[in-house]
Amino acid sequence: MNHQSDSLKNKRLHKLLNVIEWLGNLLPHPVVLFLIFIGILLLTSAIGAYFDWSVMDPRPEGAKGRAADGMIRVVNLLNGDGIVKMLENLVTNFTGFAPLGTALIALLGVGVAERSGLISAAMRALILNAPKRLITLAVVFAGVMSNVASELGYVVIIPLAGMVFYALGRHPIAGIAAAFAGVSGGYSANLLIGTVDPILSGITQQAARMIAPEYTVGAEANWYFMAFSAIFISLLGWLITEKITEPRLGKYEAEAGTAEAGSLNMHQLTHDEKRGLKAAGVTLLVLTGIVLALLLPENGILRNPKTGSITSSPFMNGIVAFVFIFFSITGIVFGHVAGTMKGSAQIIEGMESSMKSMSLYLVLIFFVSQFVAYFSWSNLGPILAVQGSEFLKNIGLTGGLLMFCFIVICAFINLMIGSASAQWAVTAPIFVPMLMLAGYAPETIQAAYRIGDSVTNIITPLMSFFGLILAVCIRYKKDMGVGSLIAIMLPYSVIFLLFWSFAFYIWVFVLGLPVGPGSPIYYQP
Template sequence: MQQDNTLQNGRIQRFLRGVEWLGNLLPHPVILFMIMCVIVLAVSYIASALGVSAIDPRPEGAAGRSADGIIYVKNLISGEGLAQIVSNLVKNFTNFAPLGTVLVALLGVGIAERSGVISAALRGLVLKASRKLVTFTIVFAGIMSNTAAELGYVVLIPLAAMIFHALGRHPLAGLAAAFAGVSGGYSANLLLGTVDPLLSGITQEAARLIDPSYVVGSEANWYFMMVSTFLISILGYLVTEKIIEPQLGKYNPNDASDEEILNSKIEPLTALEKKGLLFAGLSAVIFALLLAWTIIPEDGVLRNPKTGRVAGSPFLHGIVVFIFVFFAVSGYVYGKITGSMKNNNDVVKAMSESMSSMGLYIVLVFFLAQLLAFFSWSNLGAIIAVKGADLLKELGLTGPLMLIGFILICATINLLMSSASAQWALTAPIFVPMLMLIGYAPEVIQTAYRIGDSTTNIITPMMSYFGLILAVAMRYKKDTGAGTLMAMMIPYSFAFMVGWSLLFYLWVFVFGLPVGPESATYYSVG
């Protein structure tokens, strides 16, 4: 038995080293986008010279359709192409849909994060849970922490390990449960967060390669992701209780590399923190009621003024504003009561610090915006989509299993490139138009991507917080290695992949439910 375990661990270690080696071959995402821009320019020159083209699937008179019904590759290295690049370089950046929406949402999240309300809410949620429900609550809290992802990794995962140890349970089981929720359930949430406008903006830009007027809202996957929150929480609970904790066995304190951590005490919420959470919660409820008043009544002021419906309403178009206000109000109220925000300058400081943490994202967006623009101008994205869609139709790969296969592709790519935005930015311009042409709406395609992207976060050393999680684990069990951590998380990854894909199939194709408010399931080019 011991020899079998040794062989298994050896295979895991070799696989891990292989993944890490392949991942390290990839340059930084910013450099990768720069390289891709140059590649698109070069390919546009070669493909244009070779006369590469495709039949335009859009009907006559449709926006963006060529006069003769043929899509030709445009040479971007020509005089006309270079003039277009130079004239629109800044505009590509400033008009890039996800840029403004993510930054606006983050202003509110920054106030809430730095006031301490999110951290206190997570602590309160986990500490108040009964012994029987503590595992479920930790996974659930991990998923909810994704509105401010760093707090989940930095606060909740170490806290979960401490709670399990305090309860006489194996601390690594608590760490694994929290890690599964924070990272494996990254896309699920009851609330809209900064990842929603980020991904929807990229999806929208990709969809416009086929339909220049297509709009993908931040709320595009909201219904499905809310239900997914409970599914992932249940699966995380079952895997922890039935597989991980029994496999770990009884914890031996002598395994710790840091004896001080075993004596660490979990600080309960103070009376002031509880008061702050109470009033922050009340302010959030009042805001939600006011918002409901503007949208639920048939004459609600934020309904579509022309149709009177929610579809196409200022409410949906301005959902990012409400994310900003929701977090800003609750964060400010909590900060004023607890004293973490003494005056208006503290609010400004919280927002400015939040923006300063986005420097890398802004640099990345600049080159990402150029890449998507080059794809669009050169017509390479549209031609690849048409050719790919035709191939899928010829092979008969147009049914629901096609999207399940797409989930697996995204999950595999995520092992090497764990950044959700970077991965989607590279794959969306190809897969979104291609799958639109075989009949699926961008909102459904994005949902499938989010499942694949989330489920393998917890088993790749390329995930940015993998080293931090490993360091926390080693404090409780000094011989924990990358292979040990990955092996511990594989059951979660497998359970999430199977369970989430099954939910997706049932939700979309069996029950025919929309993945979000007014989100279409199918797309017709005509």
């Protein structure tokens, strides 16, 4: 009877997942999606201007950009003035888009480290040298940390985790699930400031300036909470794998024609790689010492020259430059010692390779930047924000419950728009001003968004690497399907959502800790 009941539940689950996958496949390419968004936005601006949609400007009198009558009105972008403005600013909307330059600069350094083999060797060393009883924790942690190098976690860490678990006599799918949970479910968490930080902070800053024109959001805005989250998600992923995933999968019985553990030997660290890692480690310590020597003294040149503080200092403002310097120099040292880089041409090749990987991002960002600019010009963002904040006040939704609802909304949208920057470009102009008017700082709002943006990556077939993960699983279990993979990853998604949100609530609303250096919790107009 139980077997029939389980079989019926599985059939229902597969039907539901098939419907979700079918609906998701109806969505057009993200670039086309943004073209549709732009068309809807332009039409809405014309309708709003015709009906004179307006609200009272919440900013104080005399504030920059505040109209003389104190009203915010929708601006028509389809009249003569609007069309001319769009044509004249087409290039500057793109080149002046805040996340563009910072992401490209950070990726230049990461590209050198990735081309030299430093990041791959470091991740493999972490997993292969971990004690057997801690191997699951090492796999999840390596996955979390791998997001500094874009696709590395998907193409290296996840397949390697399956091999390691197989070699240890454990179920390889459990290893793949643990790594997938770290790489994608914990996407925003990291001990380091990676390429995603400046991208999101740039979008947040532009959205915040609809309410506060001079507001700045640095790449380090969520550093404290995301560093904590790297440890927290790693521990959660470890417990879920060993208490839920692996017991449910049971003992692994190898099928004919599936992958063998012998391929694991191909991934062992070579003598040269070990020497390279030691040299890179020493280099990292030296670079850190130099930065601290310029930062810690009261008159250090990396401190704020007026206040002497670290907040709003050259160090914080130049954090992307330090990401570039640290990754590129340690990568060059590793490549020289390990013999993987023999000249300047290969260093340039690493930078060039990282830029090639950004080709789709550049195309997408061109349309995203236009959408963000048009949304700002139309005044629809501030109007929606004021009306939304009034609605929240009227229903009494504040504090932790408000943020949890926001996280859930972001998690749901993430099922359909898998790109972190694309989703934030759509939602930030609405939610950042709205939640600022409700009293919360953009940095806090962004940290909450990053939770929702991460936790459902592992259960949506629309995530760009979902098919790759499924292919890796099929190497060990031939009948693995989309529904099977989602069912395995669902406990990670649900538990990450609940516990990560609860940790955020404790961090912000109970302990009152800032989510990053100099990041306020609440917005004070």
